[in-house]
Amino acid sequence: xxxxxxxxxxxxxxxxxxxxxxxxxxxxxxxxxxxxxxxxxxxxxxxxxxxxxxxxxxxxxxxxxxxxxxxxxxxxxxxxxxxxxxxxxxxxxxxxxxxxxxxxxxxxxxxxxxxxxxxxxxxxxxxxxxxxxxxxxxxxxxxxxxxxxxxxxxxxxxxxxxxxxxxxxxxxxxxxxxxxxxxxxxxxxxxxxxxxxxxxxxxxxxxxxxxxxxxxxxxxxxxxxxxxxxxxxxxxxxxxxxxxxxxxxxxxxxxxxxxxxxxxxxxxxxxxxxxxxxxxxxxxxxxxxxxxxxxxxxxxxxxxxxxxxxxxxxxxxxxxxxxxxxxxxxxxxxxxxxxxxxxxxxxxxxxxxxxxxxxxxxxxxxxxxxxxxxxxxxxxxxxxxxxxxxxxxxxxxxxxxxxxxxxxxxxxxxxxxxxxxxxxxxxxxxxxxxxxxxxxxxxxxxxxxxxxxxxxxxxxxxxxxxxxxxxxxxxxxxxxxxxxxxxxxxxxxxxxxxxxxxxxxxxxxxxxxxxxxxxxxxxxxxxxxxxxxxxxxxxxxxxxxxxxxxxxxxxxxxxxxxxxxxxxxxxxxxxxxxxxxxxxxxxxxxxxxxxxxxxxxxxxxxxxxxxxxxxxxxxxxxxxxxxxxxxxxxxxxxxxxxxxxxxxxxxxxxxxxxxxxxxxxxxxxxxxxxxxxxxxxxxxxxxxxxxxxxxxxxxxxxxxxxxxxxxxxxxxxxxxxxxxxxxxxxxxxxxxxxxxxxxxxxxxxxxxxxxxxxxxxxxxxxxxxxxxxxxxxxxxxxxxxxxxxxxxxxxxxxxxxxxxxxxxxxxxxxxxxxxxxxxxxxxxxxxxxxxxxxxxxxxxxxxxxxxxxxxxxxxx
Numbered sequence: 050x051x052x053x054x055x056x057x058x059x060x061x062x063x064x065x066x067x068x069x070x071x072x073x074x075x076x077x078x079x080x081x082x083x084x085x086x087x088x089x090x091x092x093x094x095x096x097x098x099x100x101x102x103x104x105x106x107x108x109x110x111x112x113x114x115x116x117x118x119x120x121x122x123x124x125x126x127x128x129x130x131x132x133x134x135x136x137x138x139x140x141x142x143x144x145x146x147x148x149x150x151x152x153x154x155x156x157x158x159x160x161x162x163x164x165x166x167x168x169x170x171x172x173x174x175x176x177x178x179x180x181x182x183x184x185x186x187x188x189x190x191x192x193x194x195x196x197x198x199x200x201x202x203x204x205x206x207x208x209x210x211x212x213x214x215x216x217x218x219x220x221x222x223x224x225x226x227x228x229x230x231x232x233x234x235x236x237x238x239x240x241x242x243x244x245x246x247x248x249x250x251x252x253x254x255x256x257x258x259x260x261x262x263x264x265x266x267x268x269x270x271x272x273x274x275x276x277x278x279x280x281x282x283x284x285x286x287x288x289x290x291x292x293x294x295x296x297x298x299x300x301x302x303x304x305x306x307x308x309x310x311x312x313x314x315x316x317x318x319x320x321x322x323x324x325x326x327x328x329x330x331x332x333x334x335x336x337x338x339x340x341x342x343x344x345x346x347x348x349x350x351x352x353x354x355x356x357x358x359x360x361x362x363x364x365x366x367x368x369x370x371x372x373x374x375x376x377x378x379x380x381x382x383x384x385x386x387x388x389x390x391x392x393x394x395x396x397x398x399x400x401x402x403x404x405x406x407x408x409x410x411x412x413x414x415x416x417x418x419x420x421x422x423x424x425x426x427x428x429x430x431x432x433x434x435x436x437x438x439x440x441x442x443x444x445x446x447x448x449x450x451x452x453x454x455x456x457x458x459x460x461x462x463x464x465x466x467x468x469x470x471x472x473x474x475x476x477x478x479x480x481x482x483x484x485x486x487x488x489x490x491x492x493x494x495x496x497x498x499x500x501x502x503x504x505x506x507x508x509x510x511x512x513x514x515x516x517x518x519x520x521x522x523x524x525x526x527x528x529x530x531x532x533x534x535x536x537x538x539x540x541x542x543x544x545x546x547x548x549x550x551x552x553x554x555x556x557x558x559x560x561x562x563x564x565x566x567x568x569x570x571x572x573x574x575x576x577x578x579x580x581x582x583x584x585x586x587x588x589x590x591x592x593x594x595x596x597x598x599x600x601x602x603x604x605x606x607x608x609x610x611x612x613x614x615x616x617x618x619x620x621x622x623x624x625x626x627x628x629x630x631x632x633x634x635x636x637x638x639x640x641x642x643x644x645x646x647x648x649x650x651x652x653x654x655x656x657x658x659x660x661x662x663x664x665x666x667x668x669x670x671x672x673x674x675x676x677x678x679x680x681x682x683x684x685x686x687x688x689x690x691x692x693x694x695x696x697x698x699x700x701x702x703x704x705x706x707x708x709x710x711x712x713x714x715x716x717x718x719x720x721x722x723x724x725x726x727x728x729x730x731x732x733x734x735x736x737x738x739x740x741x742x743x744x745x746x747x748x749x750x751x752x753x754x755x756x757x758x759x760x761x762x763x764x765x766x767x768x769x770x771x772x773x774x775x776x777x778x779x780x781x782x783x784x785x786x787x788x789x790x791x792x793x794x795x796x797x798x799x800x801x802x803x804x805x806x807x808x809x810x811x812x813x814x815x816x817x818x819x820x821x822x823x824x825x826x827x828x829x830x831x832x833x834x835x836x837x838x839x840x841x842x843x844x845x846x847x848x849x850x851x852x853x854x855x856x857x858x859x860x861x862x863x864x865x866x867x868x869x870x871x872x873x874x875x876x877x878x879x880x881x882x883x884x885x886x887x888x889x890x891x892x893x894x895x896x897x898x899x900x901x902x903x904x905x906x907x908x909x
Contacts, residue, residue, distance in 0.1 A: 050084045051230065052223025053077065056216055060085045060195070066187040069169075070197040072216030075252030088191065090163040095742070098302035099339075103403040104367055105395055110135050112164060113152065118161050127151035129777050142401075149182035153190070156183070161191035169196040174402060180376035181209035190558075203676075218249030226252060232258045242780045256324065257822035258406035264563040276399055281341045282324045296354045297347050299339035300360075302374070303331045306516065311361055322476035323601050352376045367391040374410050383412040389424060404428075405440065408782035412451070413479065421856045423642075443468060450488075473681040475511040478519070485523045494530055500863055501527065502573065503537055509576075509644070510881025512684030514723040517543050536575070541577035546720040549760035552581045560587060572606050575613040580725065583759035584617035585789070591617075595678060595763065608637050608646045615653050619761065622791035622828050624657045631657075636832050648674050650733040652689045659697035660792060662832030667697040688714060688726040695733050700832045709888075711737050718749035720757065728757060728764055733795055735771040736800070748775045765788045772799035777804045801839055806840065807899050812900050815841065849891060856886045863901035 050057060060068065060081075072078050095111035109188070113136055119777035120128045130143050130151040145487050156162060157758040166180070167754075184194050197216075198206055219227065224244055224898055228235070235243070235258055284292060301310040314329070320326050325338050333339045343351065355376035362368040370391035373384045392407035408428035412421045425448035443464040460652035489497060501524060510521040524539050537555050540548035556578050563571050571587075571594055578587045595610045611634045618627035631650045637648035654671035673691045678686035695710035713733035715727035731754050739745035749769035758768055768789040772782035774797070788794050789909035798821035798859065805814030819839050825834035851859065854875075861871045868879040868886070875882075886898075893904040 050077075051227045052219040053081055053084070055215060056081055057085060059214050066190075066192065067184040067194045067211050068196070068739075069206060069211040069213045069214055070195065071198075071200055073200040073218075073250070075250045075689075076200075076216050076218060077218050077251040079167050080251070080749070082167060082195060082197060085092075085283050087163045090191075091160045092165060094165045094167065097153065097166070097168035099171045100300060100302050100727060102171050102173050103371065103395075103406065105173055105175045105403060106134050106179075108166070108172035108181055111151075112176075112180075113155065116155055116159055120154060120195060122158055123151075123154050127154045129548050131155060145178045145182055149179050149186070149878065152179060152183050153186060154192055156187075156192050157288050162193070164192065164194045166194070167195040169198045169206050172204070172206075173239060173389055174205060175513070177205040177209075181205065181211070184209065184211060194365065196499065208841055214821060218255075219251060220249065224249045224251075224254055228254050228258070231255055250331050252619060264761075281345055282343055283320075283325055283410055284341055286323070287319055290315075292342070292346070292352065293354065295342045297321055297357060298331060299333070299342045300351075300354050301356055303333065303339075312358065326416045352378070353468055366394055370407070374407075374414065377414060380416040381414050382416055385411040385420070385424070388414065407445075409444065412447075418451050422448045425451055443477070443480075450480075450484055466506070469507055469510065470643050473510070473648070473678065473683045473686075475507050475682060478507045478511060478516055481507065482523055484520055485527070489523075489527050497527060497530055498532060498535055498806045500550060501531060502538070504537075505538055505542055510685045512688055512723075513682070514721075517723045534570070538573055538577055541580045543725070544723050545760060546757055547579045549581065550755070552577070553583045553761060554585060555587075556581055557586065559591060563590075569606055572609045572613075575610060579613060582620070582763035584613060585621065588614070608641075611637070611651070612646070612649055613648070619653065619656060619660075620790060620792075622824075624661065624828060626655055628654065639697050644677070647685075648677050648683075648686055649689075652686060654694060655693040656689070656696065660702055660833075662697075662700040664701050665691055671697075687888060692726065692730060692733075695730065699733060699736065700830070702836065704737050704834075707733065707737035708741050708743070717743075717746040718753050720753060728754070728760075731764070731767040732770055735774060736796070739774060743752070744775070749773075751775045762787050763793070766790055766793055767798070768781070772798070773797065774800045774804075777801075779810075791824050792828060792830065794831075795821040795828075795833070797832070799840070803840055805844065812897075812903075815903060851889065855885055855889050855892075859889050859901055859905060862886060862898055863905055894896070 056070075070078050070081065072470060079134060093115055095108055097108060113131075117131070119132055123131070126646075127150065130148055134148060135145065141155075154734070171188070172180075180194070180196075196206055196211070198204060211411055218224075221244070224247060225384040228240065231254070232240075232243075239258060243254060243257045248258055252547060277436055284295065287295070294317050298310070298314060298317070301311065301312040304311045310331075316727055317326055317331070323326065333634060346354070350813060355372040359369050359372035359376060362372065366387075370384075374388050377384045382427070387645045388407050388411040391409065392404040395404040395407065397400070397572065401901070405428050408424050412424035412428065415421045415424060423509050425444050428444045446464050463505055465477040468477050481500060485497075485500055485504065485860045492500070498542070504520050508516050511517075521539070521543065528536070533555075537552070537559060539550055541556070546551065555858040559574055560571070560578075563574065573589060575584065575587055578584045584591075591610050591614055594616065601738055609632055615627045615630040616636065618624065618630060634650040635647055638644070638650065651670050652674045655667045658664075658670065659667035669689050673694075674686055674690045677683075678690065691710050691714050695707050695714070698704070698706035698710065711730055714730050715721075715724055715734065717738065720727050735751055738744070738750065751768070751774070754764075754768045754771060757764055759765070759866040766785055769781070769785035770793065773785055776799075782797065782804075785794070785797045788828070798817045802814045802816075802818030802821060805811075805817060808814075818837055822834055822841065857875070860875065866874075868882040871877070871882045872879045890897075893901070895901065895904050
C-alpha cells in the first residue's frame with residue numbers, strides 16, 4: 050500500500066467496534082480493507098451489489114451465512130428467526146429489533162470476528178437496518194465491523210452515527226510513487242497526463258496509462274466520469290458478442306463477494322487482457338466497469354441480457370421475476386404474475402419498499418384493468434405500512450383510474466405535480482400518459498389541457514427522446530381539442546431545433562393575450578421563451594408577476610419565474626443579479642421542500658461560477674446536482690450539469706475535458722430530434738473541437754447548425770460565430786454582432802482577435818481583443834479576461850527595436866504633428882522624417898499614423 054499509512058494505522062489501532070470508511074469510487078477502499086492485519090480475528094466479508102439492493106436481506110445473508118452452523122447453541126427463538134431469514138422465508142417478517150437481537154446472540158457465541166462490508170451503499174435497506182442496530186450494541190463483544198461506502202451515494206449507513214474514516218485521494222508525491230512503481234517506463238508526457246487527470250485516484254493511476262499508451266483519449270472529466278469514459282473506450286473495442294457477455298456479467302453481479310452470481314460467459318479473454326476483468330476469476334476490476342458496460346448497451350441488448358438471466362434463475366423466484374420484468378416492455382400477464390409472487394415473497398422477508406416497486410411494475414405489465422387496479426391497491430397498502438404516505442396517495446389514485454372506479458383526474462394532477470416538483474419523480478409520466486390514452490374522450494377540454502401540460506412538464510424534466518415520443522403521440526391524438534398555446538409549448542419544450550421556426554412570434558402573440566391569464570399560463574410561456582432565447586421580451590411581465598406572487602404566496606409559480614429571471618440575467622450578463630436570484634430561490638425551495646427547483650437553482654449558480662472561472666465551486670455544485678438527479682433520471686438537470694462541467698473546463702483552458710462533455714451532450718455534426726440542449730452548446734463544442742485539433746468535426750458541426758438560422762438571435766450569434774471560427778474572415782466575424790448576449794459575443798471577439806493577430810491584422814486584432822477584454826472584465830469572467838490579456842500581450846507591438854531618434858519622431862507623430870512640423874522641431878527635412886516613419890511602421894506592426902498612439906502605449 051502506497052500513501053495509506055494514516056488509514057492503516059487508524060484501522061489497526063482503533064478501539065471503536067465500528068468504522069465507516071468513506072471515499073470516492075476507485076480511491077482504494079477495497080484494497081485498504083484487504084491490507085489491514087486481522088490477527089486473532091476470523092474475517093467475514095460481504096460486498097454490496099447494485100442489482101441486489103431491492104432484495105431484502107441479501108447483504109445480511111452474504112455476511113452471516115457462514116456462521117449458521119453456530120446457531121445450534123442459540124436460544125430457540127433466535128435460531129428460528131435467523132434460519133427463517135437467512136435460510137428460508139419467514140411466515141411473518143421479523144422486526145429489526147427481533148432480528149438484531151438474534152444476530153447479536155449469534156455473534157456472541159462465535160470466535161472473535163472482523164466483519165467487512167464493501168460497497169455498503171448497495172446493501173439492501175433491511176440488511177443495513179439490522180447491521181446499524183447491531184453496530185450500536187456490540188459493547189464488549191469481540192467483534193469489529195468495518196463498512197466501506199462510496200462518496201456521493203446516499204445510504205442508511207450515513208444516518209447511523211458511526212465513527213468515520215475518510216479515505217481521500219493520494220497526495221501528489223504518493224500518486225507519483227504509485228504510478229512509477231506500476232509503470233516505470235511510461236513516457237514523460239504520458240506520465241504528466243496521468244498524474245494530472247488521475248488527481249490522486251489509485252484506480253485511475255493504474256488504469257489510465259494503458260489507455261494513453263493505446264492512443265485512447267481519457268475522458269478528462271471529474272473522476273467518476275473520467276473512469277467510466279476510459280472503460281467505455283475499451284468496451285467499444287470489444288466484439289459485440291463479448292460486450293454482450295460482459296453485460297450479462299454486470300447484471301448478474303459477477304465477482305462480487307457472496308453475490309451468488311451464476312452466469313458463466315463463453316469467452317471474455319480480450320476483456321480480461323484489457324484489464325476490464327480481474328485475472329483468475331470472473332470479476333470486474335471496479336464497479337464503474339460494470340456501470341459503463343450497462344450504459345453503453347442499447348435497450349434491446351439490455352432486455353436480451355435480462356431475458357437470458359431470467360432463464361438462468363428459473364428456480365429463484367425473486368431474481369427470475371426481476372430479470373423478466375426488466376426484459377419485458379409490453380403488457381404480459383405471466384410476467385406480472387411472477388413479479389407479484391416475488392413481491393409477496395419480499396413482504397414476507399421484510400422488503401416492503403421493494404414490494405411496492407415490484408407490485409407497481411406488475412400493474413404496469415398487467416393487460417387487464419381489473420388486475421392493474423388490484424395490484425396498485427395492494428402496492429398502496431404496502432406503501433402505507435412502510436411509511437411511504439405520499440407514494441400511497443399516488444398509488445390509490447392510480448388504482449382508481451385503472452378500472453374507472455371513480456373519475457379523479459384532479460388526484461392524478463396533484464399527485465404527479467407533487468412527485469415531480471418536490472421529489473423529481475419523472476416516472477409518473479407513464480401513469481399520466483395512460484390516463485390520457487384511455488380516458489381522453491370523457492375529459493372536458495380544460496382537464497384535457499391540464500393533463501397535457503403535466504405530461505409536457507414531466508417530459509421536459511425527463512429530457513428523454515423515448516418519453517417525448519410518447520408525449521408527442523398523445524398530443525397528436527387530442528390535437529384538435531388543444532388550444533394553440535399548448536401546441537406552442539409542445540414545440541418549444543420538446544425540439545426547438547426542428548420546431549423553432551416562427552416560435553418567437555408565436556410566443557409574443559400568446560403573451561399579448563395573457564392579460565387575464567393565470568400565473569401558471571405566463572410561467573409556461575416563460576419556459577417556452579427560454580428555449581427560444583426571448584426571455585428578455587418577457588422580462589417586464591415576469592418581474593411584475595414575481596412581485597405579485599411574493600405577496601399572494603403562489604410559491605410554485607414564484608419559484609419558476611425566479612428561475613426564468615435568473616436565466617435571463619445569466620444570458621444578459623447580469624451575473625451578480627443571477628446569484629442574488631438563486632439565493633432567494635434556494636431559500637424558498639428549502640422552506641417549501643421543492644427539491645427539484647432547489648437543484649435547478651444550484652445548477653444555475655454553477656453556471657455563473659463556471660463562466661467566471663471558479664472551477665472549484667462549479668465542480669462542487671455539479672457533483673451535488675448529479676448525485677441527486679442521476680438516480681432520478683432527471684435528464685434536464687443532468688444536461689445542465691454536463692454544460693456546467695464543460696463551461697468550467699473551457700474557462701480553465703482544459704479543452705479535452707470540454708470536448709468530452711460537449712461531445713457527450715450532442716453528436717458533432719448533428720442536431721437530432723428532442724436534443725434540446727444541443728443548440729445551446731454549439732459554440733462550446735466548436736471551440737473545444739478547434740482547440741483539440743478536431744477541425745473537421747468543428748466545421749461539420751458549424752455547417753450543420755447553419756440550417757437553424759432564424760430561430761433566435763442568440764442562436765444566430767452562435768451560428769455566425771462558429772462559422773467565422775471554422776472559416777475565418779473579417780466579413781464572417783462581422784456577422785456575429787449580437788451584443789445583447791455579452792459572454793458569447795466576447796468569446797467570438799476573442800477568437801476574432803486571435804485570428805487577426807495570426808494574420809498580422811494587428812489593428813483589427815487589438816480592437817477585437819480590447820472589446821472582448823472589456824466585456825469579460827465587466828462580467829467578472831476573470832479566467833477569460835486573463836486569456837485575452839495574454840493574447841493582447843502576445844500581439845502587442847514592440848518599441849524595443851526603435852532608436853532614440855525613431856522613438857522621438859514616433860511620439861511626435863502620435864500627437865498629430867505633420868512631417869514638416871516634426872522636422873522643424875528636430876531640425877530635419879520633412880523627407881527625412883518620412884523616411885524614419887517608413888522604417889518605424891513595420892517595427893511596430895502598424896500601417897498608419899493613427900495606430901501610433903496605441904502602439905506606443907501598449908505593454909510591449
